[in-house]
Amino acid sequence: MRAAVVTTFGGPEAVRIVETALPEPAAGQVRIKVAAATLNPVDAGVRAGVFGGEGRQNGLGWDVAGTVDATGPAGDTPSGEAWSVGDEVVALFFGMGQPLGTHAEYVVVDSDAVAKAPTTVDAVHAATLPLNALTAVQALDLLELTPGQSLLVTGAAGAVGAYAVQLAAQRGVSVTALARESDEEFVRSLGAAHFASDAVGAGSVDAVLDAAILNETALAWVRDGGVFVGVIPQAAPAPVRGVRTTAVGVKADGARLAELAGLVDEGVLTLRVADTYTLDEAPKAHARLAEGGVRGRLVLIP
Structure with a gap:
């Protein structure tokens, strides 16, 4: 599969699109086929080396909206809700220090970080919710x-x-x-x-x-x-x-994320998308973020 990563720190040009093995979910995890993934300031920090990681591959992307593609053994949430292939979901993937993030065609996420996607918005807007x-x-x-x-x-x-x-x-x-x-x-x-x-x-x-x-x-x-x-x-x-x-140190929480998705469907929360980019355009999206003045989020679509 293809993924956006950084292996050397710098500006938007440091973002690379690489081919890598399809990740497999372990027990208590699901694999999500990414429909949309948001670019956040934390990704710019990772790219610039703010959080360390010199000499290794650093993945990008914490937000994801997409479809469950595979489940690992005992891939249930602690609440007892089992995820099935085909479920439309959102999730927060805590990406700090990980070799792959959500800026990829697929991502493996802990089951208890996953929530059903809002039903009243598309995946591009839903991807702006989790983080x-x-x-x-x-x-x-x-x-x-x-x-x-x-x-x-x-x-x-x-x-x-x-x-x-x-x-x-x-x-x-x-x-x-x-x-x-x-x-x-x-x-x-x-x-x-x-x-x-x-x-x-x-x-x-x-x-x-x-x-x-x-x-x-x-x-x-x-x-x-x-x-x-x-x-x-x-x-x-x-x-x-x-x-x-x-x-606040944000924590992945599928149950809480489900509540927030419900508030989207009730019209309580407004989701804002500033622009969309293909995965290949990830460096361009980083450059736009660096310009400042973005209202809403920039979203990558694999």
């Missing part, structure tokens, strides 16, 4: 907010931020969206009660979900005794004024 929506919902879990409390989401028009706005609003949290002025109408359509394009008052919100990675700047906007959650593991700012600070 960013799971990051958002797991970050909200860390915040432990109750209805009526206030939350500032930085980078609210981005992929993680937009999901966070929608999910928090659904929970009854009063959301202030921090984004560019040109994105005000969009983030308000997601459920943001308030909008800011610049600094907000110091100590003015119960919590911050810092999808824009503003760190200490955003921390100053949390009230004394509030909570701050970042999106880069082990990189949260030090606590001050009794503010609890932490960062």
